[in-house]
Amino acid sequence: MSANAQIFTLASDADFALRNAGALFQLTGTAPGSASESLSARRIVVAMSGGVDSSVVAALAAHSGAEVIGITLQLYDHGEAVKRKGACCAGDDIRDARAVADRLGIAHYVFDHETSFRESVVETFADEYMAGRTPIPCIRCNMGPKFVDLLTMARDLGADCLATGHYVRRIMGQHGPELHRAIDPARDQSYFLYGTTEAQLDYLRFPLGGMEKPVVRALAEHFGLKVAAKPDSQDICFVPDGDYASVVRRIHPQADDAGDILHAQTGNVLGRHRGIIHYTVGQRRGLEIGGLAEPLYVVGIDAARGAVLVGPRAMLAVSAAHITETNRIGPLPADVPLTAKVRSLAKPVPITLEGDFGDGAPATIRFAAPEYGVAPGQAAVIYAGDRVIGGGWIDSTEKAAV
Numbered sequence: 331m332s333a334n335a336q337i338f339t340l341a342s343d344a345d346f347a348l349r350n351a352g353a354l355f356q357l358t359g360t361a362p363g364s365a366s367e368s369l370s371a372r373r374i375v376v377a378m379s380g381g382v383d384s385s386v387v388a389a390l391a392a393h394s395g396a397e398v399i400g401i402t403l404q405l406y407d408h409g410e411a412v413k414r415k416g417a418c419c420a421g422d423d424i425r426d427a428r429a430v431a432d433r434l435g436i437a438h439y440v441f442d443h444e445t446s447f448r449e450s451v452v453e454t455f456a457d458e459y460m461a462g463r464t465p466i467p468c469i470r471c472n473m474g475p476k477f478v479d480l481l482t483m484a485r486d487l488g489a490d491c492l493a494t495g496h497y498v499r500r501i502m503g504q505h506g507p508e509l510h511r512a513i514d515p516a517r518d519q520s521y522f523l524y525g526t527t528e529a530q531l532d533y534l535r536f537p538l539g540g541m542e543k544p545v546v547r548a549l550a551e552h553f554g555l556k557v558a559a560k561p562d563s564q565d566i567c568f569v570p571d572g573d574y575a576s577v578v579r580r581i582h583p584q585a586d587d588a589g590d591i592l593h594a595q596t597g598n599v600l601g602r603h604r605g606i607i608h609y610t611v612g613q614r615r616g617l618e619i620g621g622l623a624e625p626l627y628v629v630g631i632d633a634a635r636g637a638v639l640v641g642p643r644a645m646l647a648v649s650a651a652h653i654t655e656t657n658r659i660g661p662l663p664a665d666v667p668l669t670a671k672v673r674s675l676a677k678p679v680p681i682t683l684e685g686d687f688g689d690g691a692p693a694t695i696r697f698a699a700p701e702y703g704v705a706p707g708q709a710a711v712i713y714a715g716d717r718v719i720g721g722g723w724i725d726s727t728e729k730a731a732v
């Protein structure tokens with residue numbers, strides 16, 4: 331596409347969003363075509379992180395003519411976050427959210443959620459690492475502080491809906507609202523939102539799921555928001571510069587206890603490791619064991635013995651994953667084949683499902699072909715095409731014969 335054509339698309343997409351802002355926050359009844367379907371929300375609570383995405387959501391909500399209330403949760407240590415750049419949810423970010431709200435002329439409240447965030451997200455994150463797992467705190471955060479606490483606040487404030495800047499789409503289906511991948515694959519956050527319940531989805535709005543990021547930035551400029559050029563937030567908001575070990579260490583000082591690297595097949599001691607929290611199933615780099623006849627990978631972590639287990643790549647092949655605390659969003663499709671994503675950056679692969687999937691029940695995902703590097707503690711998210719069917723936490727795996 332030529333630069334001019336790109337600018338034109340950007341402008342027309344942004345213009346389309348502006349002209350249809352009301353539709354982005356529509357009050358859809360559970361039955362498509364119901365009388366309430368065409369009503370626009372009159373009072374909208376926007377979850378404002380101080381980043382460009384949720385700022386644009388607030389601006390679009392205000393532009394729709396609704397009364398808008400912005401809420402920012404202070405999630406972790408203020409002082410510490412202010413010191414580093416790109417930190418979210420504290421210090422500068424709270425100020426940015428407030429400045430955007432002032433510019434838009436909307437109400438804005440900040441709530442201190444440090445204690446519940448520490449207990450429900452940060453400590454679980456550290457405990458999971460110590461148990462030899464590879465956790466994803468953003469999913470726990472979406473399940474707790476964002477979609478339970480914020481949602482309760484929004485309802486208490488009499489809002490018609492709660493809108494966030496997540497890149498996912500909420501589409502009205504035959505049986506109610508469905509969760510779908512974002513239009514922009516590079517931005518899609520559906521993996522992190524599989525735990526959204528049907529009741530939550532009914533009330534949530536994700537106006538950015540149908541937009542590409544440059545359009546969102548163009549809208550921020552249009553609205554004169556000072557965050558228009560603000561860099562995207564980093565992966566895990568409370569982890570400074572990707573140094574997750576420092577977070578685990580603060581809660582579990584023994585996090586760096588060294589131990590043995592064992593060959594998973596022979597039991598031989600091949601070397602020493604720097605603490606199990608530094609290793610993930612599937613990892614090859616950083617093992618620092620020399621003189622090997624074949625490359626070795628981390629194939630398991632034995633937290634009880636404080637050992638890292640290594641083996642050849644074939645040992646990573648998995649035929650099934652057992653998942654727990656499953657959530658299902660809407661009915662299983664009768665005619666669309668299922669796929670699953672077992673890491674946030676993995677490609678979805680064909681699967682079949684066994685067990686009563688949903689409502690917290692355990693289930694099994696059987697891979698059509700051996701899958702490599704499936705790490706306990708990660709989430710398995712199940713899709714039917716672009717639709718998110720739900721998912722669960724990977725608890726254990728079955729080795730495949732390869």
Ligand SMILES: Nc1ncnc2c1ncn2[C@@H]1O[C@H](COP(=O)(O)OP(=O)(O)OP(=O)(O)O)[C@@H](O)[C@H]1O
Pocket residue numbers: 376377378379380381382383384385401402403404405418419476493494495496497562563567
């Ligand atoms: N501290 C917070 N308080 C209130 N809402 C939040 C907070 N952090 C995140 N959110 C909401 O969750 C959404 C997704 O959060 P995420 O951390 O993925 O941010 P993001 O995609 O970088 O968006 P943004 O540009 O708005 O920060 C945000 O767009 C916002 O609506």
